[in-house]
Amino acid sequence: MADQGYQVIARRWRPKQFDELVGQDHVTRALGNAIEMGRIGHAYLFVGPRGTGKTTSARLFAKSLNWEDGPSLTTAENSEIGLAIMEGRCLDVIEIDAASNNGVEQVRELRDECQYAPAQCRYKIYVVDEVHMLSQAAFNALLKTLEEPPPHVKFIFATTESRKVLPTITSRCQRFEFRPIESRLIAEKLMEICQSEDIKAEPDALALVARLANGGMRDAQSILDQMISFSGKEISQTDVLQVYGLASPEIVQSLAKGIASADYDLLLAVSGELAESGLDLHRALIDLQDLARESLVAAIRAGGEGSGLGVPLSVEAHARVLDALRAGEDRIQRGLSDKVNFETTLFKATEAARSRAIDGLIREIGSLARTAGAKKKNN
Numbered sequence: 001m002a003d004q005g006y007q008v009i010a011r012r013w014r015p016k017q018f019d020e021l022v023g024q025d026h027v028t029r030a031l032g033n034a035i036e037m038g039r040i041g042h043a044y045l046f047v048g049p050r051g052t053g054k055t056t057s058a059r060l061f062a063k064s065l066n067w068e069d070g071p072s073l074t075t076a077e078n079s080e081i082g083l084a085i086m087e088g089r090c091l092d093v094i095e096i097d098a099a100s101n102n103g104v105e106q107v108r109e110l111r112d113e114c115q116y117a118p119a120q121c122r123y124k125i126y127v128v129d130e131v132h133m134l135s136q137a138a139f140n141a142l143l144k145t146l147e148e149p150p151p152h153v154k155f156i157f158a159t160t161e162s163r164k165v166l167p168t169i170t171s172r173c174q175r176f177e178f179r180p181i182e183s184r185l186i187a188e189k190l191m192e193i194c195q196s197e198d199i200k201a202e203p204d205a206l207a208l209v210a211r212l213a214n215g216g217m218r219d220a221q222s223i224l225d226q227m228i229s230f231s232g233k234e235i236s237q238t239d240v241l242q243v244y245g246l247a248s249p250e251i252v253q254s255l256a257k258g259i260a261s262a263d264y265d266l267l268l269a270v271s272g273e274l275a276e277s278g279l280d281l282h283r284a285l286i287d288l289q290d291l292a293r294e295s296l297v298a299a300i301r302a303g304g305e306g307s308g309l310g311v312p313l314s315v316e317a318h319a320r321v322l323d324a325l326r327a328g329e330d331r332i333q334r335g336l337s338d339k340v341n342f343e344t345t346l347f348k349a350t351e352a353a354r355s356r357a358i359d360g361l362i363r364e365i366g367s368l369a370r371t372a373g374a375k376k377k378n379n
Contacts, residue, residue, distance in 0.1 A: 010221040013193055016086060018060050018073055021053050022189050022217055023181035030176065031061055032073040040065065041174045043146055043155040045131075047162040048178025051216025054158040055095075057178075058127045059086055061156065062093045066121040081121060092121035098130045104137040111145045114153045123154050131157040132164035139166045146172045180215025183207065189217065190224055194235075199228060201235040208240045211290075247274055247284040255284070256291050257310030259321060259350045267346045275339040282332050285325060285345065292322045313353060320352035 015021045018028045027046075034040055044061070046054040063086060065071045067079040075082045084090040096110070110126065118124040128134075134142070146155060146169065157173065159165055187203070187210040194201045209227065213220035223244075224235075231239045241248055247255075251270060258266035274284055295308025296318035305312050309321070328345025332338055 008222070009193060009197075009225045010218045013221060014086075015053070015056055015060065016077070017075065018057075018064070021057065021060070023185050024053050024057065024178055027053075027057060027176050027178065028073070031057075031064070035064060035071045035073055040071065040154070042149050042153070043173040044157065045162070045165070045170060045173035045175045046156065046158045046178060047175060048160070049180055049215055050160055051213070051218030051220075052178040052181060053217065054178050055127070055129055057176075058156040058158055059088075059093070062090075062123075062125045062127065062154075065123050065125065065154065066090070066092065070122065090121065092118040092123070093125045093127065095127045095129065098128050098133040102134045102138055104135065104141050107134070107138040107141040111141065114145065115150060118152055122152075124152055125154045125156065127156045127158070129158045130160070131169075132159045132161045136166075139169055143168055143172075181217055182215075183210040183213075186210035186213055186215075186217055186220045190220060193221070193224065197228075199233055199235065202237050204237040205235045205240050208237055208246070212240075212244060212246075245278060245280045245283075247279050247287060249287075252284065252287045252291055253310065255288055255346065256295075256308075259346060259353055260309035260311035260313055262350050262354055264347070264350070267350070268343065271339065271343050271346060274342075281338045281342040282329070285328060285332060285342065289322065289325045292318065292325060296322060317353050320355065321349045324349035324352040 018032065021028055044058075046057060048054055063070075063075050063079075063082045064073050066085065067075045067082040069076065069079075081090065085093045088095060096106075114124060114126065116124075149155065155173075157165075157169075162170070162175075187206045190206045190209060191201065191203070193199075194206070205227075206224075209220055209223045212223055227235050227240060227243065230243055240246070251274065254266065254270050257263070258270065271281075274281060292309065295306050295313075296315065298308050299306025299313065299315045299318050305314055306318065307313070309318075313321070325345060328341065328348065331341040331345060
């Protein structure tokens with residue numbers, strides 16, 4: 001019988017202290033200073049992509065404010081109130097999912113309940129996740145309470161789509177931006193997890209998992225969980241490529257070389273191999289963009305030319321290739337034939353690498369004209 005008590009990595013490795021939160025040092029510093037200086041606001045808005053630590057930070061902040069010897073940024077591991085908050089069973093830290101409680105009636109109930117003093121904690125804290133899902137009427141019902149809440153009440157709102165939150169709500173909150181986490185930091189955390197769990201993982205495999213996560217630690221940990229189920233105690237880069245249908249770095253480099261050298265036969269052969277293997281062509285295009293960008297940055301630092309795509313190209317040519325690749329994303333995602341649209345994008349990028357911008361030609365013609373005029377004067 002399967003172990004009913006198993007918890008996924010994302011839950012077991014959820015930060016229990018602010019110093020365990022990865023990639024959001026600016027948030028930790030600001031909240032820590034607010035506690036130390038006694039400048040704790042009544043409403044906070046946490047904004048950022050999924051899996052970057054918004055809800056976890058809300059719980060950690062609630063624990064910092066409410067634990068027995070608080071408020072303080074660091075809390076005792078054996079704090080009874082702290083454990084209750086992190087496990088979601090504290091009566092005075094109420095977590096609300098705005099996606100399923102988005103009506104005006106629910107907000108009115110919240111408004112009535114918040115008048116009562118907390119049962120066991122210092123503050124009654126409402127954590128409203130996905131706050132952008134509240135209806136217009138619900139937002140309006142919340143305004144007065146949010147502007148002048150009782151002294152024992154704090155609000156923490158979290159959202160992935162800040163533009164959908166009414167400006168009148170945003171203006172009443174202290175806003176914190178949760179940034180996508182660097183792939184390097186994610187890979188380092190995954191390596192720490194693997195070492196603790198006695199899992200042997202290739203650094204290249206974890207780097208690939210980190211890239212797949214697109215800046216989200218929770219996504220990365222979920223992918224790692226899946227890879228452990230697939231590979232067991234040893235995870236290789238090949239395993240990750242196989243499970244997620246990704247093109248290998250060597251294949252991506254071949255595509256880049258084909259574009260830079262205008263080798264259409266190579267491009268057709270490699271794209272055909274990708275399609276026959278059932279690999280993700282859209283992801284291959286994203287990886288190709290990343291490689292083109294890295295080569296562009298290297299060309300800029302080198303003073304105007306780089307060979308990261310396999311053939312020396314100017315900064316201008318790199319920029320045109322990158323533009324052509326980015327323009328092809330929608331065609332691949334929305335087109336009827338992934339393969340045809342993928343190949344078309346590769347061919348357009350190839351032509352972009354060979355073409356020359358009109359302003360550059362004008363400069364060269366002007367330079368030649370000035371040189372010819374100077375020679376005539378000398379003669």
